[in-house]
Amino acid sequence: RPAGLAPLQAHSEQTYIMVKPDGVQRGLVGEIISRFEKKGFTLKGLQMCICDKAKAEEHYRDLEGKPFFPNLVDYICSGPVVCMVWEGTDVVKAGRNLIGVTNPTDAAPGTIRGDFGVEVGRNLVHGSDSVENGEREISLWFGGTDTVEWEPTMTPWIKELS
Ligand code: UDP
Numbered sequence: 001r002p003a004g005l006a007p008l009q010a011h012s013e014q015t016y017i018m019v020k021p022d023g024v025q026r027g028l029v030g031e032i033i034s035r036f037e038k039k040g041f042t043l044k045g046l047q048m049c050i051c052d053k054a055k056a057e058e059h060y061r062d063l064e065g066k067p068f069f070p071n072l073v074d075y076i077c078s079g080p081v082v083c084m085v086w087e088g089t090d091v092v093k094a095g096r097n098l099i100g101v102t103n104p105t106d107a108a109p110g111t112i113r114g115d116f117g118v119e120v121g122r123n124l125v126h127g128s129d130s131v132e133n134g135e136r137e138i139s140l141w142f143g144g145t146d147t148v149e150w151e152p153t154m155t156p157w158i159k160e161l162s
């Protein structure tokens with residue numbers, strides 16, 4: 001901790017971020033990780049897998065019944081995905097800001113979807129929409145165990161609060 005700076009209480013939380021199959025195929029894994037790293041968030045879990053249908057349906061269970069649901073499940077299962085846990089101050093909301101709104105057409109330039117996507121059914125990346133859903137998704141994809149407890153030494157230079 002920098003000299004003379006007292007530790008204060010921060011609102012730290014975790015979110016589940018996943019590079020979808022199109023993001024992996026297009027070689028955007030590094031770019032997406034880099035945006036979260038440069039923003040100042042901390043990577044706490046990372047793994048690659050190919051999602052099966054049951055897991056995709058569970059992940060998106062709130063959207064069951066939507067007309068796009070079958071295509072969404074097929075899309076998520078269509079190739080490898082990169083699963084991540086990111087931690088930091090208000091990371092759920094800030095992570096969604098980095099990602100951009102659902103439809104890449106409407107997503108602002110400077111966001112991941114705004115910079116790299118063109119269609120809603122190929123929008124490159126997932127981010128949890130609430131702390132509660134983040135916890136649910138992290139336990140679904142990481143089984144609550146495969147994350148790492150560590151703290152970067154530069155944290156006090158990114159966060160006033162810790
Ligand atoms: N989706 C789609 N068509 C739609 C709405 C959503 O294909 O009209 C897909 C898209 O991949 C989106 C995912 O379903 O990312 C989940 O939808 P949600 O509304 O949760 O959007 P997100 O939270 O990913 O922005």
Ligand code: MG
Binds near residue numbers: 127129
């Ligand atoms: Mg969502």
